[in-house]
Amino acid sequence: MKVILTENYNDMSRKAADIIKNLLIKKNDAVLGLATGSTPIGLYKYLIEMNKDHVIDFSKVKTVNLDEYIGIGPDDSQSYRYFMNTNFFNHINIDKNNTYVPNGLAKNLEEEGRRYDKVIADLGGIDLQILGIGNNGHIAFNEPNRKLTAGTHVTPLTESTIKANSRFFDCIDDVPKTALTMGLGQIMKARKIILVASGKSKADAISRLLHGKITTECPATMLQMHNDVTVIIDKEIAEKLKL
Numbered sequence: 549m550k551v552i553l554t555e556n557y558n559d560m561s562r563k564a565a566d567i568i569k570n571l572l573i574k575k576n577d578a579v580l581g582l583a584t585g586s587t588p589i590g591l592y593k594y595l596i597e598m599n600k601d602h603v604i605d606f607s608k609v610k611t612v613n614l615d616e617y618i619g620i621g622p623d624d625s626q627s628y629r630y631f632m633n634t635n636f637f638n639h640i641n642i643d644k645n646n647t648y649v650p651n652g653l654a655k656n657l658e659e660e661g662r663r664y665d666k667v668i669a670d671l672g673g674i675d676l677q678i679l680g681i682g683n684n685g686h687i688a689f690n691e692p693n694r695k696l697t698a699g700t701h702v703t704p705l706t707e708s709t710i711k712a713n714s715r716f717f718d719c720i721d722d723v724p725k726t727a728l729t730m731g732l733g734q735i736m737k738a739r740k741i742i743l744v745a746s747g748k749s750k751a752d753a754i755s756r757l758l759h760g761k762i763t764t765e766c767p768a769t770m771l772q773m774h775n776d777v778t779v780i781i782d783k784e785i786a787e788k789l790k791l
């Protein structure tokens with residue numbers, strides 16, 4: 549696993565954006581796997597700037613998102629589709645028909661998971677997957693568990709994730725309790741993975757990701773088995789881990 553130490557959140561975001569830029573310059577029709585959460589917002593800002601400056605072009609790019617809450621629709625400001633539109637897609641020259649997010653309102657959610665996996669396969673797989681990480685080591689919404697699921701599936705959220713995500717809602721009771729998420733099998737098939745993390749609260753999860761035993765109880769540790777993962781962290785994490 550390659551680790552890039554950065555000065556701060558902006559530097560982390562810039563370095564991640566540069567890796568994506570270099571891929572898009574080589575392959576302008578790449579399939580990007582995208583993540584929500586607060587961490588990737590900075591890197592999306594850099595990509596928006598690069599697009600405005602005509603350094604990168606999204607007209608042929610396709611994107612697939614990792615996850616979506618169940619029970620809230622695309623126009624709900626708490627949905628991940630809404631997040632992606634407002635933080636990224638509305639500001640770049642991408643065709644929204646080429647952007648995919650699981651449908652959290654699907655009548656048959658298991659079928660939606662299978663449909664989503666087929667969408668990814670039909671696109672030819674993911675060239676580059678961006679990941680954040682949860683404080684408990686979750687990746688997308690693959691929560692610590694005795695078992696993990698490979699494909700896109702329905703998952704209950706842990707108390708710790710509900711609590712962490714409640715900062716985006718009026719109150720904790722409004723946070724959805726379930727989500728549709730790509731599974732670790734699907735994520736591991738991405739040809740390249742960039743994981744971004746900033747702030748002391750992520751240090752333990754990053755320590756386990758880099759040095760811990762591989763266990764479903766810390767889904768991020770699965771990434772140790774992937775041959776092209778770049779972990780980009782800020783100084784706060786590096787100092788806490790004495791890197």
Ligand SMILES: O=P(O)(O)OC[C@H]1O[C@](O)(CO)[C@@H](O)[C@@H]1O
Nearest residue numbers: 584585586587680681682688709
């Ligand atoms: O970047 P944040 O907001 O700390 O979120 C971390 C993780 O939590 C999630 O948002 C899900 O809870 C993931 O998608 C993300 O990787």
